[in-house]
Amino acid sequence: MDPVRNPYAPGAGQRPPELAGRDRELGIFDVVLERIARGRPERSVILTGLRGVGKTVLLNTLRSQAISRLWGTGKVEARPDQPLRRPLSAALHMAVREIAPHHRAPDRIDDFLSVLKAFAIRSEIGEPPAKMRDRWQPGIDVAASSGRADSGDIEIDLVELLSDAASIATDVGTGIALFIDEMQDLSPRDVSALCAACHELSQTGAPLIVVGAGLPHLPAVLSAAKSYSERLFRYLRIDRLDRLSADQALCAPAAREHVDFEPKALDVLYDASGGYPYFVQAYGKATWDHAPQTPITADDVRVAAPDAEAELAVGFFGSRFERATPAERDYMRAMAALAGTDSESDAAVPTAEIARSLVRKPASLSPARDALIKKGLIYCGERGTVAFTVPHFARYLRTQPTPEG
Ligand SMILES: Nc1ncnc2c1ncn2[C@@H]1O[C@H](COP(=O)(O)OP(=O)(O)OP(=O)(O)O)[C@@H](O)[C@H]1O
Numbered sequence: 001m002d003p004v005r006n007p008y009a010p011g012a013g014q015r016p017p018e019l020a021g022r023d024r025e026l027g028i029f030d031v032v033l034e035r036i037a038r039g040r041p042e043r044s045v046i047l048t049g050l051r052g053v054g055k056t057v058l059l060n061t062l063r064s065q066a067i068s069r070l071w072g073t074g075k076v077e078a079r080p081d082q083p084l085r086r087p088l089s090a091a092l093h094m095a096v097r098e099i100a101p102h103h104r105a106p107d108r109i110d111d112f113l114s115v116l117k118a119f120a121i122r123s124e125i126g127e128p129p130a131k132m133r134d135r136w137q138p139g140i141d142v143a144a145s146s147g148r149a150d151s152g153d154i155e156i157d158l159v160e161l162l163s164d165a166a167s168i169a170t171d172v173g174t175g176i177a178l179f180i181d182e183m184q185d186l187s188p189r190d191v192s193a194l195c196a197a198c199h200e201l202s203q204t205g206a207p208l209i210v211v212g213a214g215l216p217h218l219p220a221v222l223s224a225a226k227s228y229s230e231r232l233f234r235y236l237r238i239d240r241l242d243r244l245s246a247d248q249a250l251c252a253p254a255a256r257e258h259v260d261f262e263p264k265a266l267d268v269l270y271d272a273s274g275g276y277p278y279f280v281q282a283y284g285k286a287t288w289d290h291a292p293q294t295p296i297t298a299d300d301v302r303v304a305a306p307d308a309e310a311e312l313a314v315g316f317f318g319s320r321f322e323r324a325t326p327a328e329r330d331y332m333r334a335m336a337a338l339a340g341t342d343s344e345s346d347a348a349v350p351t352a353e354i355a356r357s358l359v360r361k362p363a364s365l366s367p368a369r370d371a372l373i374k375k376g377l378i379y380c381g382e383r384g385t386v387a388f389t390v391p392h393f394a395r396y397l398r399t400q401p402t403p404e405g
């Protein structure tokens with residue numbers, strides 16, 4: 001069918017033509033926003049899940065939800081080895097600019113912006129000060145203040161800064177929501193500071209929340225930073241779509257183009273995608289391009305599947321596999337071989353077994369394991385196990401030729 005009208009959208013953070021199966025999360029967030037608006041205590045929200053389940057897309061949707069209630073919002077995408085201070089400053093700047101026009105006292109906004117600027121340009125204690133040449137400018141037109149949020153200790157500074165931001169939001173009778181994607185990539189120090197700030201804000205009922213998204217081990221990262229984090233955040237596990245939602249993700253956009261699926265076609269599609277949103281989009285897209293006419297049949301899906309798989313092998317699996325060094329690839333191949341077949345292929349594998357199968361001492365494999373965790377390819381599961389962050393990755397690896405030697 002006409003590829004120009006193909007509605008499906010496989011791609012990182014690509015807004016799907018139909019956001020299926022997330023009503024529960026949207027409903028919960030609505031309540032959170034409403035409660036905070038009424039000064040009720042609420043916890044910040046954390047979305048966790050595997051690669052491609054739709055965390056970024058959901059995070060963006062929650063952001064729109066906050067914007068439609070006239071909240072100030074900003075977003076950060078955390079990166080390994082990048083301190084939070086500057087990206088957070090930019091996000092908060094954006095959030096405050098959104099609500100500033102509703103504020104009656106522009107002086108208060110300027111006061112806040114000078115604190116924000118002081119926070120932004122402060123280097124961390126223990127870090128060398130930036131050279132004049134590459135000193136970064138946050139793009140804030142007021143002079144930096146001194147004495148608040150500029151100690152250089154991110155934990156102290158963040159508590160002060162976010163409290164001040166929240167009080168601006170209180171003035172205008174709204175709130176601020178900060179969205180942090182790939183949150184597992186924050187440094188322990190930044191995680192700890194964020195937890196401390198959220199803790200402080202929740203105690204005073206301040207209208208500022210953090211909404212994080214990250215890989216399945218993010219809760220462990222947070223509780224390693226602060227033991228009270230389990231009570232501080234509300235964890236929402238974002239999972240693959242159930243059959244009904246996966247069908248809806250495919251059928252609703254097609255119906256808008258007057259295209260139908262035969263029930264058997266949907267069976268084959270669900271079998272292939274396992275309900276993982278990225279795969280739903282990828283198989284949907286290839287099927288659409290191959291199908292000669294409506295209704296789309298099971299055979300159309302079978303004919304299109306190799307194309308979808310080839311596309312995924314390059315864009316979804318291959319691009320990630322290439323980030324690994326040869327030693328890390330060996331580690332993942334051993335994991336894949338041990339992970340069991342098909343439906344269980346995303347199961348966790350004991351690290352001791354990986355060492356045994358590679359005939360290595362467990363300690364000698366720690367560097368490879370840690371590097372893979374840092375690259376976001378695997379994560380530590382229950383005691384002494386690791387699992388792939390990428391769904392169906394074990395299956396993909398088993399189809400790859402092993403290098404000679
Ligand atoms: N609820 C949904 N219904 C249908 N399609 C969805 C849904 N959520 C996400 N998708 C699609 O799935 C794909 C992956 O979404 P997204 O990038 O948000 O995943 P992610 O969890 O952030 O992945 P990563 O961990 O790699 O960043 C996109 O193509 C998106 O359009």
Ligand SMILES: [Mg+2]
Pocket residue numbers: 012013055056057181
């Ligand atoms: Mg994402």
